Amino acid sequence: MFQTSSFRITAEMLLLVAEIDEFKGAWRALGTLAPERLSALRRMATVESIGSSTRIEGSRLSDREVERLLSNLDIQSFDSRDEQEVAGYADVMETVFAAWAEIAITENHIRQLHRDLLRYSDKDERHRGDYKTTSNSVAAFDADGRKVGIVFETASPFETPQLMAELLTWFNQASNPAVSQARRDELHPLIAIGIFVVVFLAIHPFQDGNGRLSRVLTTLLLLRAGYAYVPYSSLETVIEQSKEGYYLALRQTQAGLRTDAPDWEPWLRFFLKALHRQMCRLREKVERERLLLAKLPDLALQILDHARDHGRVTIADAVTITGASRNTLKMHFKMLREQGYLTLHGQGRGAWYGLP
Template identity: 70%
Template sequence: MATIESIGSSTRIEGSRLTNREVERLLSNLSIQSFDTRDEQEVAGYAELMDLVFSAWQDIPFNENHVKQLHQILLRHSEKDARHRGRYKTHSNSVAAFDESGRQLGVVFETATPFDTPRLMAELLSWVNDEQGKGQLHPLLIIAIFVVVFLEIHPFQDGNGRLSRVLTTLLLLQAGYAYVPYSSLESVIELNKEAYYLALRQTQSSIRTEAPTGSRG
């Protein structure tokens, strides 16, 4: 049930219209490998990636190569994403918000340029591994900072939001939060979507300063 909620919520946040019941029906026929719509293709890729993370999280090093591989799996069934699976973006993109019907509400914030993306991703993943090794920051702080910087960079042409939530799950499991497969972080984000987007937008202007906003309350 938690997995179905996670897959349904995470894809709906990005504009999918499939209900949890439709997601459950699709997952029961996943072996058929036949998906009629983009929503179904996205759900299938997300489901396969979640299954991999839950079963092999101990054996997935947190580095650029594996992040790219996870992105490739995420978009495995997405026909229109075939050209850029597992590759950093080559065109500018931005973080957009969507309503329940899948209609785009607007841009949440601008993201890194394609030119800067490889350098920024290398720096981010190096920082995560260094901080994990030092053991001075709480794991949740490291994960939270990773997620917001990852979304600020928006390294891939598409699938960044979904991948950020899978990577959150991976990092939580690797940090010892064993309950993660039995709860749905994605459904919490979906229920608080406005606050989620507001926090991202507030962070945009201060993420690389000494006085971050959006941390009150």
């Protein structure tokens, strides 16, 4: 299927892995923020992850639109495909966050996650949770929507079941220290996860939803490997911000997967850099939260909490939640704006404040 025996980790990769693992070990101490502050970080990261992952695949919903949709998920009915994709991604992410320890990396569980990912998608009803039955090679299209060529040839429907079985067997053995040490091919968990993702996307086992599912699986695998901080910082947003590099790295590695010496370095370098950026973004957020707790008065913290929870806050909202006078609150809003914690939108009665 694919060869990892010739794989060698570079000095750059080794440094990235070491810094990520250092943060992983320190997270217990870094994560001592008040529960409501951690909850706010997780809510923000979840919205970012859902918005970014669906936009990578063509959705046009902004994070704010995603947040509004998530606040009304109980309606169970959605007007557009974009909304259907967001709702399905939200459901699956909640499942992963709640039950990652019980979700073993098996074909059945991956099929179930795919089924739930597409549960609201009318177009995908016939193939939810089933491997593909027709070719889904990645194609290039011109401005008029006409196919002009194949960018990447994925596995055929006939090959897919066997290749998925081989991938899962390999990953579960590589993730089992006793087995990998006995075979002398032990890989660091982050390297094994990176290889799993690039091979999964090369197979492209489902008719649709493979990209979104690969990012769900990345989060699941990281949680199962002990990277408990991942729900609090969006890896999907890091990937969206470097989407061209993401696709280039995938193609560079996938082009040689069926040879005797695949070039893992382009993808693994991108993957580890993305994980490192995810870690740095969270570290910066935690430090900002600590500074907030140390420096800001209680009224200002209440205003910021409301802005994080609802995406926006007005002076009228602040009067309701704090009971303070408008004049007192105006001084706090002015301070938060000047220090860069809030930005003003609109004027007069319609004015509201959001996070930068």
